[in-house]
Amino acid sequence: MKALQIASFGKPSEVVELVELSDPTPAEGELLVALEAAPINPSDLLLVRGTYGLRPALPARLGNEGVGRVVEVGGGVDPARVGERVLLLPGQEQNTWAERAVVPERDAVTVDGSADPLQLAMIGVNPMTARLVLSDYAELKADAWVVQNSANSAVGRYLVDLARLAGLRTINIVRREEAAEQLRADGVPNVLVSGPDLVDQVGALLGGEQLDLVVDALGGEQAGQLAALLRPGGKVIAYSALTGQPHILPISALIFRDISLHGFWLHTWLESAPRTEIENGYRELAGLVGDGTLSAPVEASYPIDQFREAISRSDRFRRAGKILFSF
Numbered sequence: 373m374k375a376l377q378i379a380s381f382g383k384p385s386e387v388v389e390l391v392e393l394s395d396p397t398p399a400e401g402e403l404l405v406a407l408e409a410a411p412i413n414p415s416d417l418l419l420v421r422g423t424y425g426l427r428p429a430l431p432a433r434l435g436n437e438g439v440g441r442v443v444e445v446g447g448g449v450d451p452a453r454v455g456e457r458v459l460l461l462p463g464q465e466q467n468t469w470a471e472r473a474v475v476p477e478r479d480a481v482t483v484d485g486s487a488d489p490l491q492l493a494m495i496g497v498n499p500m501t502a503r504l505v506l507s508d509y510a511e512l513k514a515d516a517w518v519v520q521n522s523a524n525s526a527v528g529r530y531l532v533d534l535a536r537l538a539g540l541r542t543i544n545i546v547r548r549e550e551a552a553e554q555l556r557a558d559g560v561p562n563v564l565v566s567g568p569d570l571v572d573q574v575g576a577l578l579g580g581e582q583l584d585l586v587v588d589a590l591g592g593e594q595a596g597q598l599a600a601l602l603r604p605g606g607k608v609i610a611y612s613a614l615t616g617q618p619h620i621l622p623i624s625a626l627i628f629r630d631i632s633l634h635g636f637w638l639h640t641w642l643e644s645a646p647r648t649e650i651e652n653g654y655r656e657l658a659g660l661v662g663d664g665t666l667s668a669p670v671e672a673s674y675p676i677d678q679f680r681e682a683i684s685r686s687d688r689f690r691r692a693g694k695i696l697f698s699f
């Protein structure tokens with residue numbers, strides 16, 4: 373089978389290599405899955421660069437989420453599972469940038485056999501991130517206001533839909549007009565392009581109400597500026613720092629208004645949450661993706677042989693959607 377790996381950390385389009393491996397065999401309690409699709413996420417590229425929160429031993433196989441069909445089962449697994457379409461729960465050990473992957477049975481969640489495999493392949497990382505950011509830090513009542521930046525990212529798109537389902541109101545900030553137009557055309561509410569008057573624009577949309585949650589993917593000063601519109605005791609959730617800058621909150625917000633800053637990492641939740649919570653959460657998201665309630669735009673998908681082009685395209689920003697491998 374064909375698989376992607378790195379033997380050294382570095383620029384993704386240069387260090388990722390295609391290797392030919394023999395097909396793995398599922399051991400007791402494992403499934404062999406023929407991958408149908410696996411996305412390229414910014415965290416994959418950080419891992420390849422050696423700058424992510426996880427640094428695997430080298431050589432390292434790649435890809436931590438995806439969807440495929442069960443083609444063989446190991447001992448103790450119901451042979452009737454052969455043919456099922458399964459979502460592989462995220463984890464660096466899943467090695468989904470490959471034609472085949474062996475996974476423990478508990479990491480394979482059955483999903484809709486007729487839904488779009490590209491959408492199903494993206495359930496593991498970004499929809500769950502959006503869901504947990506909305507649910508785990510503040511008790512948001514119906515009509516609560518949530519502001520987010522990087523709203524055209526996959527996380528941002530899922531957050532808009534999940535917030536809408538929960539009856540929350542969102543304000544969605546992007547950094548360029550083209551992305552704003554795409555969001556508006558897709559029915560995303562309250563889209564703003566960041567600029568010097570951003571806080572005034574958000575204030576105008578709030579119409580005298582206060583924000584309940586600030587969700588920040590950028591780092592730097594923007595979240596701190598938006599925190600001026602948070603209710604006392606409100607929270608800023610930082611799940612990325614795309615600008616490379618540290619997250620800055622004004623001392624007046626921290627001390628006089630009890631605003632707090634929280635970092636979120638999906639990996640921590642996957643390592644610590646009860647297994648039933650994880651499995652039930654993914655089943656619920658798989659249902660929402662399967663029936664089309666949740667989706668993220670896809671710019672392109674590539675066969676594994678075209679990995680250099682796929683990775684280079686994914687490593688550029690100002691995209692119209694995600695880049696995936698399809699097998």
Ligand SMILES: NC(=O)c1ccc[n+]([C@@H]2O[C@H](COP(=O)([O-])OP(=O)(O)OC[C@H]3O[C@@H](n4cnc5c(N)ncnc54)[C@H](OP(=O)(O)O)[C@@H]3O)[C@@H](O)[C@H]2O)c1
Binds near residue numbers: 414551638
């Ligand atoms: N903490 C966690 O557990 C967790 C989980 C999932 C994702 N993440 C992180 O969340 C971020 C979004 O992930 P994704 O997969 O949803 O992304 P994505 O769909 O690949 O989109 C990337 C986004 O980043 C924006 N961006 C890139 N560089 C930027 C900059 N310098 N300033 C402003 N915006 C910038 C892009 O804006 P343009 O379109 O304008 O280029 C786009 O909105 C990534 O950093 C990812 O690593 C974290």
